[in-house]
Amino acid sequence: MEIRYEKTLNPKQKPSWDDALGFGKYYTDHMFMMDWAQDKGWHDARIVPYGPITMDPAAMVLHYAQETFEGLKAYKTRDGKVLLFRPEMNARRLINSNKRLCMAEVPEEIFVEAVEKLVAFDEDWIPTAPGTSLYIRPFVFATEAAVGVHPSTSYRFMIVLSPVGAYYPEGVNPVKIYVEDEYVRATKGGTGFAKCGGNYAASIAAQVKAQKLGYTQVLWLDGVHRKYVEEVGTMNAMFYINGKVVTAPCDGTVLPGVTRDSVIQLLRSWNIPVEERYLSIDELMEAAQSNTLQEAFGTGTAAVISPIGELCYKGEVVTINDFKTGALTQRIYDTLTAIQCGEDEDPFNWTYEVAKAN
Numbered sequence: 001m002e003i004r005y006e007k008t009l010n011p012k013q014k015p016s017w018d019d020a021l022g023f024g025k026y027y028t029d030h031m032f033m034m035d036w037a038q039d040k041g042w043h044d045a046r047i048v049p050y051g052p053i054t055m056d057p058a059a060m061v062l063h064y065a066q067e068t069f070e071g072l073k074a075y076k077t078r079d080g081k082v083l084l085f086r087p088e089m090n091a092r093r094l095i096n097s098n099k100r101l102c103m104a105e106v107p108e109e110i111f112v113e114a115v116e117k118l119v120a121f122d123e124d125w126i127p128t129a130p131g132t133s134l135y136i137r138p139f140v141f142a143t144e145a146a147v148g149v150h151p152s153t154s155y156r157f158m159i160v161l162s163p164v165g166a167y168y169p170e171g172v173n174p175v176k177i178y179v180e181d182e183y184v185r186a187t188k189g190g191t192g193f194a195k196c197g198g199n200y201a202a203s204i205a206a207q208v209k210a211q212k213l214g215y216t217q218v219l220w221l222d223g224v225h226r227k228y229v230e231e232v233g234t235m236n237a238m239f240y241i242n243g244k245v246v247t248a249p250c251d252g253t254v255l256p257g258v259t260r261d262s263v264i265q266l267l268r269s270w271n272i273p274v275e276e277r278y279l280s281i282d283e284l285m286e287a288a289q290s291n292t293l294q295e296a297f298g299t300g301t302a303a304v305i306s307p308i309g310e311l312c313y314k315g316e317v318v319t320i321n322d323f324k325t326g327a328l329t330q331r332i333y334d335t336l337t338a339i340q341c342g343e344d345e346d347p348f349n350w351t352y353e354v355a356k357a358n
Helices: 060-064 087-100 108-121 197-212 258-269 281-289 327-340
Strands: 003-005 030-037 041-049 067-069 072-076 082-085 133-142 154-164 175-180 217-221 229-232 235-241 244-247 274-276 293-300 304-313 316-319 351-353
Touching (some): 030 108, 041 108, 067 197, 082 327, 087 133, 108 133, 235 281, 244 258, 258 274, 258 304, 258 327, 281 293, 281 304, 281 316, 293 327, 304 327
Parallel strands (some): 175 217, 175 304, 244 274
Antiparallel strands (some): 030 041, 030 154, 067 133, 133 154, 229 235, 235 244, 235 293, 293 304, 304 316
16 A cells, blocks of 8 residues: 655644543544545555544535444553554444445455554554553545545545543543443444444433443343343443353444453453353342442443442442452453553454554
């Protein structure tokens, strides 16, 4: 892939690499852009100064939400290497999301190369303080100017970068979760497995409600029976019950998380049983009440691992593991982050070293 480079003439002042980074507050000097047209396919790959983009008011993304995105991170090792974590999985998930929304698919090799080249170009923006990383946001959206409902005839693929700290202010400490039984996130046949903006827009009302009640995130139930546990907001959810880890299956309503898959592989390599099955909220609450629910946690790129210390369902509140981070949860977090940052062996060949910019 040929990439055109335009270096910024006005570099930004970088923030301090500490806990005040927050998440998604700062953006690097450059961004990647590439366009798709029916007669040209993907073309005009370029890395240009970060800034506003021009869009027709009738661009279809603004009216019919043909938009998909991904999230992954880059890490700098002690010896100065830059590592990505399983970028090919993000590329494949974006392909599946685009298929569902009838959008042009970004080939895996273009996705990975674009991420690598942009990260290398803005390498000096990768924070080095413990717990920090460079968040990578690739996204695709419809650009055709039309207000008739049909698949767009043109798209843009972009990537922006953001140095980040912890996703949740609590850090690797337990969060309080509200079980949502009014709103619905996804049903089979819909877009629950796709990473598209519309899914998240529909979830905001429940998130706002939970926060007003003092909870950090929402645990979604299935859209048909309002009975089976699915995701926790922006994360997959896992429950350590009677020596087994239980998580919802990826059968059309749950996002196939990269961190989710990695955790499952880690657990099985440690000979800890993992069940990908339907788990009813009644079974989960009963396990919590009988203390057979040993630990619970969310998994996702942004937070990596987020322990769950409390659940509230229909006014009933249960505490998990005395509202402390469990030993298994901590072990998963420590192992995964050590692999991601190049501090530990990578027996699964998950990390991808970024080549230095020319």
